Amino acid sequence: MIHQSKSHESAIGHVTGKAVYTDEQRPPVGMLSLYPVMAPHAHARIKTIDLSGAEEIDGYVTVITASDIPGINNTGVILADEILLPTEEISYWGQAVLWVVGETDIAAQRAAEQVKVEYEPLTAILSIADAIAADRFHGQPTQISRGAVETALAQSDHRLTGALEIQGQDHFYLETHTSWVIPDGEGHFQVYSSTQHPTETQAIVARVLGIAKNQVVVTCLRMGGGFGGKETQANPFAAVAAIAAYKTGQPVRVKLKREQDMILTGKRHAFLGQYEVGFTVEGQITALAVKLYADGGWSLDLSPPVLLRAMVHVDNAYYIPHLTVQGWIAKTHKVSNTAFRGFGGPQGMVVIEEVIDRVARALQLPPEEVRERNFYRGSGERNTTHYGQEIVDNRLDRIWQELLDRSNFSQRRSEIAQFNHTNVDKKRGLAITPVKFGISFNKVQYNQAGAFVLIYTDGSIQLNHGGTEMGQGLHTKMLQVAAKSLGVSLQRFRMMPTSTDKVPNTSATAASSGSDLNGQAVKDACEALKARLKPIAARLLELPEDTTLEFAEDWIYYTEDNARDNKRKITFEAVVQKAYDDRISLSATGYYRTPTIFWNPETGKGNPFYYFAYGAAVSEVEVDGLTGMFKLRQVDIVHDVGESLNPLIDRGQIEGGFVQGMGWLTMEELVWDDRGSLKTHAPSTYKIPTIREVPENFNVHLLQRAAQEGVIYGSKAVGEPPLMLAISVREAIREAIAAFGHHPARVALASPATPEKILTAIEQITAEVEIVS
Amino acid sequence: MSEVDQNQAGDTRRDFLKKTSLAAALSLTPITILKAADQKVDERFAELFEKIPLNLKVNNKPYNLKVEPRVTLLDLLREQLHLTGTKKGCDHGQCGACTVHVDGERINSCLSLAVMNEGKSITTIEGLANGNELHPMQAAFIKHDGFQCGYCTPGQIMSAVACVREGHANSRDEIREYMSGNICRCGAYPNIVDAIQEVKEKGGKV
Ligand code: FES
Ligand code: FES
Numbered sequence: 001m002i003h004q005s006k007s008h009e010s011a012i013g014h015v016t017g018k019a020v021y022t023d024e025q026r027p028p029v030g031m032l033s034l035y036p037v038m039a040p041h042a043h044a045r046i047k048t049i050d051l052s053g054a055e056e057i058d059g060y061v062t063v064i065t066a067s068d069i070p071g072i073n074n075t076g077v078i079l080a081d082e083i084l085l086p087t088e089e090i091s092y093w094g095q096a097v098l099w100v101v102g103e104t105d106i107a108a109q110r111a112a113e114q115v116k117v118e119y120e121p122l123t124a125i126l127s128i129a130d131a132i133a134a135d136r137f138h139g140q141p142t143q144i145s146r147g148a149v150e151t152a153l154a155q156s157d158h159r160l161t162g163a164l165e166i167q168g169q170d171h172f173y174l175e176t177h178t179s180w181v182i183p184d185g186e187g188h189f190q191v192y193s194s195t196q197h198p199t200e201t202q203a204i205v206a207r208v209l210g211i212a213k214n215q216v217v218v219t220c221l222r223m224g225g226g227f228g229g230k231e232t233q234a235n236p237f238a239a240v241a242a243i244a245a246y247k248t249g250q251p252v253r254v255k256l257k258r259e260q261d262m263i264l265t266g267k268r269h270a271f272l273g274q275y276e277v278g279f280t281v282e283g284q285i286t287a288l289a290v291k292l293y294a295d296g297g298w299s300l301d302l303s304p305p306v307l308l309r310a311m312v313h314v315d316n317a318y319y320i321p322h323l324t325v326q327g328w329i330a331k332t333h334k335v336s337n338t339a340f341r342g343f344g345g346p347q348g349m350v351v352i353e354e355v356i357d358r359v360a361r362a363l364q365l366p367p368e369e370v371r372e373r374n375f376y377r378g379s380g381e382r383n384t385t386h387y388g389q390e391i392v393d394n395r396l397d398r399i400w401q402e403l404l405d406r407s408n409f410s411q412r413r414s415e416i417a418q419f420n421h422t423n424v425d426k427k428r429g430l431a432i433t434p435v436k437f438g439i440s441f442n443k444v445q446y447n448q449a450g451a452f453v454l455i456y457t458d459g460s461i462q463l464n465h466g467g468t469e470m471g472q473g474l475h476t477k478m479l480q481v482a483a484k485s486l487g488v489s490l491q492r493f494r495m496m497p498t499s500t501d502k503v504p505n506t507s508a509t510a511a512s513s514g515s516d517l518n519g520q521a522v523k524d525a526c527e528a529l530k531a532r533l534k535p536i537a538a539r540l541l542e543l544p545e546d547t548t549l550e551f552a553e554d555w556i557y558y559t560e561d562n563a564r565d566n567k568r569k570i571t572f573e574a575v576v577q578k579a580y581d582d583r584i585s586l587s588a589t590g591y592y593r594t595p596t597i598f599w600n601p602e603t604g605k606g607n608p609f610y611y612f613a614y615g616a617a618v619s620e621v622e623v624d625g626l627t628g629m630f631k632l633r634q635v636d637i638v639h640d641v642g643e644s645l646n647p648l649i650d651r652g653q654i655e656g657g658f659v660q661g662m663g664w665l666t667m668e669e670l671v672w673d674d675r676g677s678l679k680t681h682a683p684s685t686y687k688i689p690t691i692r693e694v695p696e697n698f699n700v701h702l703l704q705r706a707a708q709e710g711v712i713y714g715s716k717a718v719g720e721p722p723l724m725l726a727i728s729v730r731e732a733i734r735e736a737i738a739a740f741g742h743h744p745a746r747v748a749l750a751s752p753a754t755p756e757k758i759l760t761a762i763e764q765i766t767a768e769v770e771i772v773s
Numbered sequence: 774m775s776e777v778d779q780n781q782a783g784d785t786r787r788d789f790l791k792k793t794s795l796a797a798a799l800s801l802t803p804i805t806i807l808k809a810a811d812q813k814v815d816e817r818f819a820e821l822f823e824k825i826p827l828n829l830k831v832n833n834k835p836y837n838l839k840v841e842p843r844v845t846l847l848d849l850l851r852e853q854l855h856l857t858g859t860k861k862g863c864d865h866g867q868c869g870a871c872t873v874h875v876d877g878e879r880i881n882s883c884l885s886l887a888v889m890n891e892g893k894s895i896t897t898i899e900g901l902a903n904g905n906e907l908h909p910m911q912a913a914f915i916k917h918d919g920f921q922c923g924y925c926t927p928g929q930i931m932s933a934v935a936c937v938r939e940g941h942a943n944s945r946d947e948i949r950e951y952m953s954g955n956i957c958r959c960g961a962y963p964n965i966v967d968a969i970q971e972v973k974e975k976g977g978k979v
Contacts, residue, residue: 007915014923015911015930017858017898024857105852106841172958174862174870174924224860224924225958258863471922471959648918656921656960683867683956690953694962696945 002484002713005648009476009495010222010469021224022178022192023255031180031251032061034244035108036096036260037115042124042333042676044090046097046117053114054100059107063115064099064244071210075236077200082299082336084208084239090119091298092334093676094263101244101252124333126676128165128272128293131330138296138303138329144311144604146386147322152287156278160362163275164354166347166751168295169268169340169664170680172688173470175224176261177234181241182251187211189242191218195234196226196468197508202500204235205242216242219499226470227660228339231508232301233265262681266338267670269306270295273351278322279359283370287322290314290351294344296329297336303329305442306337310344312387312442312608316352317396317434318374323386333676339510341660342720345437346727350665350751353433353727357734361745367731368409368432372400375434388605389438395614396434399638399703403432406701407618407636416620420739425625428633429735432618433728437721438609439512440597446507447594447610449517453482453525455586459573461488464496466506467518472719473649474514480645481519481712485526487551488572503589512613512717515645517592519712525590532584537575541568595710611708613716615639617658617725623736625762628755630733632662634697637725642708642716654700654722661726663689666733666753733758741765829890831856832900840887846880847871849887850897858898858927862956869955872928872935873897879935881954898927901934909977910934913968921959929955933969934979942973 013019039046054060066073066085076082083091085098097117102108125131153159180192189209195201198218206213218238223230237254244252256264271294278287292310296303307327314325356374360367375396376383384390404410409432416428441447452464463482469475475495483490496502507517535545537556543549550557556575558568579586599606618636623629637654644650667687671679680686707714734747737758741747744765750757824839831854840849847864850856850873859882862870866884873882874896901908910933913919920926932955936942941951948969957965972979 005918007918008920008923010923011915011920012907014920014926015898015907015914016902017856017927019923020857021924024851026855174860174868174922174956174958223922225922227958258865471920471924473921652918652921652959652961652964655963659960659962660958682865683863684865688956688958689960689962690956691949691962691965692953694949694960696949698963 002480002645003643004646006476006480006490006646007648008473009479020221021175022180022194022221023253025180025192028182028251031253032101032103032244032248033105033108034064034099034101034241034252034254035105035112036264037098037100037112037117038094038263039090039097039117039119040093041090041119041121042093042126043122044119045122046086046088046090047120048118049098050116053116054111057107057111057114059103060111061101061103061248064101064240064247068243068247069208070246071208073208075204075208075239076299077232077235077301078304079300082301084236093678096264099240099244101248124676126332126334126672126674128270128295128330128332131332132293136331138300138331141326141328142308142311142604143324143326144387145324147287149287149289149322149324152322153276153278153289156286157280158362159276159278160358161276162354162358164273164351164751166271166273166350168270168337168670169668170262170670170686171225171227171229171267171340172686173223173225173227173229176256176258177230177237177265178255179234179238179241180251180253181238181245183245183249185249187215189216189245191216191238191242193218193220193234193238194223194230195220195238196223196230196470196510197232197234198468198498198500199504199506200232200508201235201238204239208239209242209246217499217501219497220468221497223468223470227341228343228510229265230470231339231510233338259681262686263678264335266297266301266336268340268664269303269337269344269347271310271347275351275355277355277359281363283359283363283365283373285318285320285359285374288320288355290325292325292327292348292351294327294329295332295334295337297332297334299336300329301336301338303337306339306344308344308442310348312385312438313345313348314352315386316349317376317436318352318356319376319382320386325386334672341657342723343511345720346661346664346724349435349724350727350730353731357731358746361738361747364743371432371434375400387608389607389609391612393611395640395703395706396436399614399616399640400434402703403616403618403636403638406638409618412620426622427625427736427739428620428622429732429737429739430618430620431728431731431735432616433725433731435615435721435724437613437724439516439613439717440594440608440610441507441511441513442599442608444597444599446511447513447517447597448507449521449592450503450506451518451521451525451590452502453522453529453588453590455529455576457577457580459492459576460494461492462494462496463522464499464502465518465522466498466503467514468498468509470509472514472653473646474509474518476649477515477645478518478522481522482526484713485523486530488554512719512721514719515715516711516717517594520592521590523590523712524592525588528588528590529586533575533579536579536582536584537570540570540575540578611711611716613640613718613721615721615725617728619728619732621729621732621736623733623758625740628759628762630666630736630758632693632695632729635695636699638701638703639722639725640703640706640716641718642706642711643714644702645713645715647702650702650718651700653718655698657720657722658725659689659694661723662693662729665726665730665751669752669754737761737765825888827888827891829892830894832895832897842886842888844887845883846873846885846887846890846895847882850882856897856899860924860927862925869932870925870928872931872955874931874935879932898931901930908934909972909975909979910968913972917964917968917971918961919965919968920961925955925957929957929965933965936969937973937979942969945970
């Protein structure tokens, strides 16, 4: 069952509507609801709060303000700079000043609308540019460097400079943030939360309540999407619900409305990238200096590791002998930006792909040739990143060639040239881009995991591990791993919800690491149980205790016997029952930590990644020069998932990641007005890809014979890397735009490349042509 | 939490009057009513917070309920009937997660006031299977892996069944056109089209 397409473990629940998410449990008696009072300023001082109107509303219970917090009024995770409930200052538009508790959702909402808050507005910093001008940053700038960039730039054949703004992205998980907190009256709190990081939610709840972590249990049943948006962002809502439960002694629920979710929670970081590149006449990049500015928002949240991941992915697949990348985190009066699938990696890659395209057009070379020319390859320095990690098992060339063949690239390129020659208003573009993405948390401590497996005397099994399920299929893969390791059928298992009282001190389910880490921990627990069951099985089979036995298909076999039918064997149940009778423990924990990774933040050097995931994509688009609209005609992908644990799930991750990346780069536009108020807070104004935008020709090929050594059953991480395959759509659009001009030496294209921005780009290059002629 | 009132409490005259004065309000959207009600713009709206009787069938089961006029069909299903298979993705008619069938037609239940459904027959995702036997569309979604997180899935399936019944599943392009009101953030779209196409091509009763 390992390496096989097995449908999602909750498949029946999902198609019948019976799968339970946080807000769909049977409500406990007396459960109250929370509703926020949100500030209509990006930066302001709170002058007065008047609750009298709220108190008159039927069903009003109480309010939760800073003074109700028994512990620490702070939910910051890296730095304690994130006030949960402000007492003086509002730091972003929509920030919750206080929360109203009501007997029902509606009562809480009606009461919240009667709360009167007076503010004194202050000047707000609302963009990266404003923050740079005001010298307003989180922490100090960081730098990673190799070689002598200044000298190499000075000596290069050609030099170019440029800048690129990359917008953020809302997660838009279909299930908005939800928390239920149930106090037991003895000082313990059971928290149900849509969190990708139950252990951190537990820590934050304990912190705001001022109690020990062991008094708080956080459980995540499953999530309706996460994408990084529920890594730290779940914490404040769980914390507020916990404070309300503490104050009222009753169960309390918070379930955000869509617009609240979009206004209150952090997003993918917007970036500003500035670069200077030096290159040879052949298009070989010799030197690159990059400055990256990330919009951190009002508090630090996870911005440092996000920025770091951007800095260690600004090379993508390319060897650049002299490279300096510097990073800043802008401090603005906006939501605190956070993890989002790719975690800064995508922004870093968009910058380098932009640079490559500049180089190619300046030299009038096909971009794909310049890309390929600059690949990491060989061994030693030529195959080593700017942060000093050698790329062992580099699969870039192999994937590239395979994809060029499979997609019929060169023939299609000439067909498109033909099409463009004969069409005036519509032009097509074709582009191929690579992805090399580092796997492991940059924070070394996070690269550990635990599991807990319980066998009952009837042979049924409960499986616990530290990872959370948000649709990525982690639970399904973990069941496959456990079933394979114990040699039993999947039907024996019940997958338990992720809970801090089963597996403690876990890491976030993030960084694509869920299966790698938890899979090894699950296997470790199963191997421990097998080691205990083996001697018992041997005794039952009247064999010496150290005999080699095989666990498979719900039986334990004596391997030395030849024909399987005649093999001596005994059922799993019989061995389990005997183990109990012999007083042998039938539960075991498992544990794993990733070997060989290290990182030195002082020098910006190390081996931060256990391995790299690779892929490449070819996209073909057609751009309408009158409307600026584009149609994605065909996508071909070759992606490396090692020996897939589950090809069905991995394909889904690749397709879904690609679509999400395409949304980010081409249609999802976050608009804030000049007061810092988010104008795109509903699906009507914030456009994510629908079924219509997905190309009919969408060919995904998993790289074959690709086992990854040292990873669970030869597999590879798959959650994030495919998102960056969508950069091929952006580059294909650029190709099409270029075709409206006459071999322009540059095609400037905004991100996201909305129809409006595409039109602007076309106007720019056609204007340039006119000047030249 | 509000309780389902299973008693056949006869309509009082007052209830009846309220129901009639409601007629005007029903032409408004739930959001307008909510806003008007919250701001007490009009005293008549205040009356709308008092519960009125509602008779309807959900998944073939008759209910005699009392609901606040401003409650949407979606909230009635989720909060009062605990039929949480129908999801709330936006509450504004823009994501399709709340799709149910009313007298066989697909609608976004977040856009329909519960009281507008007097005498109607509602089918939700919970009522689609025949006992333990999955509806062909449910089976096809599993076979083609038409979901990841599953949150959009009930809406997708209800919409897909209607799409086939309406005769709007004749080509992949047509399926994409008529399913475009159902957002899937996980991007399971290609598999959703596969599932619908298979059900359509098999041609059995949907
Ligand atoms: S919840 Fe009804 S359409 Fe989104
Ligand atoms: S399966 Fe997650 S939104 Fe569709």
